[in-house]
Amino acid sequence: MPGQVTFTIDGKECKAQEGQTIVEAARANGIYVPTLCYSKYVENPVGACRSCTVKINGNNGAACINRVQEGMNIQVYTRQLEDMRKAIIEALFVEGNHFCPACEKSGDCELQAAAYRYRIMAPRFPYRFPSRHIDFSPKHLVLEHSRCILCQRCVRKIRTEDGKKVFAYHHRGAKGTVEIDPEIARTMPEELAREAADICPVGCINFKGKGFDRPIGTRKYDKEP
């Protein structure tokens, strides 16, 4: 077929459309590559969390941004890569403040789900307990920065009608935060605010007046991560 490429994932022969990212191509072939900052609803994947790191012809690369090519040899589930993914999830837990039992997103949180998936009991790294603020100022939203994993989904996806950024990445390094525009936060339409809350993989962007609205057992990741 034109535009189709053949490649292998962990030894299994796969086919996909040329130009697809490895994450998409793997999923089309029934193989799940763990992801966190990636979302199929958000364009411009950034390769920020690195949990989709795979070996591409022997070199490490993020599966959400690298595209499949004919003859590519991809490894996803090696012990070393799985341990690296686990370490990345653990690093996220220690760099922020994640108190799952008290979080509105608990059970629907992609970070928590990843932690269950990797059976993390206690992170290997010491906690850093950063001091992060809570932003109540937006009309429809509460931003709980302690829980932000800086995936930049909201930064990439949420725009005003005239294409301006609503969220942006401020500072750098361990001081990095994602902030909302003070003016747009006051005036943004309810639907856009809901979209922002929905796109957030963790409990950072919360819609005001909503929370703990479904009983345990019916939440997204209650049955399996």
Added chain:
Amino acid sequence: MAKVAGDDAVKAETASILAGYPADRSELINILWELQDRFHHIPKAAIPLAAQKMGISQVDVMETITFYHFFTTAHTGEYTVYLNNSITSRMAGFQKIRDAFEKEAGCSFGETDKDGRIGLFETSCIGMCDQEPSALINGMPFGSLTPFSVERLVKGMREGKSVLELMGVGQDLSSDPHKLARFIAPPNIRRKGPVLLGVGYNMGESIRSALKHKPGEIIDLIKNSNLRGMGGAGFPTALKWQFCASAKGDEKYIVCNADEGEPGTFKDRVLLTEWPARVFEGMAAAAYAVGARQGYLYLRAEYRYLTPHLQRTLDELRKENLLGNSILGKSGFDFDISIRLGAGAYVCGEESALLESLEGKRGEPRNRPPFPVVVGFRGKPTVVNNVETFSLVAQIIKYGGTWFNTLGTAKSVGTKILSVSGDCGRPGVYEVEWGRKVEDLLKMFDAGNAKALQIGGPSGKTISARETARKVCFEDLATGGSMIVFGQERSMPDVAQNFIDFFAEESCGACVPCRAGNPILSDLLKTIREGRGLPEHIDQMVEWANMIKASSRCGLGQSSPNSILTSIEKFKDEYMDRIKKERGALIYDFDIKAAMKESCEVTGRTPSSH
């Protein structure tokens, strides 16, 4: 109190600054510099106006502002001091100078004095490692500081002297930008080589030679010379140009990377001070070869003082029709160069982060592919090369590739300029043939007491001075030019701490391993250095360091743990010496003083030692 402009005054002045610029985001950093210079911070009231002008949101303007070290939202004082805290400065007496500044100015680092006149801050390497301790004061570098000179400087600030007066610059100097630049930061050339530092240069010779060839022939000429990039990665220059020449694009750009942020490097400073026109000619040759019409010199903010000198050089080149339209009468060969400033971010030396910065954004590296030669500045094919690389291009075009090819080793041809600093008798720049042995180099630098050598800066390698037979070249010890010598008395774990803290500070924060991992390494190393570590902590550090290397998104994270890894490999005993000898009943790595600091402050008590 220093007069802080009211909101209305800020708005009026901001509006008049903005009026001088087109509504183009790539001008944002220039605009922010004007605001920062004018108000000694970027006032809140200016932000909506800047956002409106650029057609972006305020939070987006803040994204750029908060990324760069030299843009601040708090007032930094009419005299803003940025003291270099890199390792070379520390070895030369950083702490004494820091104390002297605090004593004289009457305020602590991180704040301004009560009049808002003097602000004291730290920064990483400012490219003056051969003249440490050094600081920037309102953008001007002051080298070889002593407690006495600090006293004099602060006194001068209180008297309201200009920065040039503080520096002792007289009338005769201030009218000649080249002499002034040399006076501000003496070039310190210690060894002249056969290609760059020891050869005469006449303006225009290189472009004249270039125009005798067709553009494709220029690429062949560079190819035959086997020139590789001097910014560190060593990518073949001709190949890069070839890719750009064959990439589709109605516009193409040439960018010179003068970000020179790797601690310990200052050779680009010297090349730009002594032979700026040669760099520009190299850029013009690249433009001719790939078909570009516009070039940019991305100058790190720490070298901002060079701008008048560089601008004047550009004017001279334009006057001689070596830049501009139909260069030297060649119709269709139009090329000009603008200078664009950085604002304090090491990662902007990474070429794709540099392009983001040129576009007025935060300097977050892009994902590659596509590479800049295909999708570069404003999405157009762009060649990015280092200052030294362009200088070499100019020489190769003038003298031919074969001549160049006979110097150096099989895979590293020609010469390399080394920036030498630290514990040695002769710090400065050296041009040496690639392939020189460590033994020869240490003699050359007068570094008889050396214990270790840092090759290629914090992102490079630590080697022992006993590895005398190793060679500086891409085949063995590759380097962008930074060489820091450590004497016998230096503690290698302390050095490694300075390096890892540098990366933690400079990480752009986009990806998890680098953003979260480097601070974790820093904490762990601190635990060990303070005698609270266990032997297994050293193994953990190695394991985690390798993880950061393997999974980080760009070269910064991928190389950030190099110095820790090589330092442990070569000097493990120094780490073991710091390890806690007995495992007590208490939690070994618990720092009780730090844990109680806050409650002690609240209650006004001090913890007893037991």
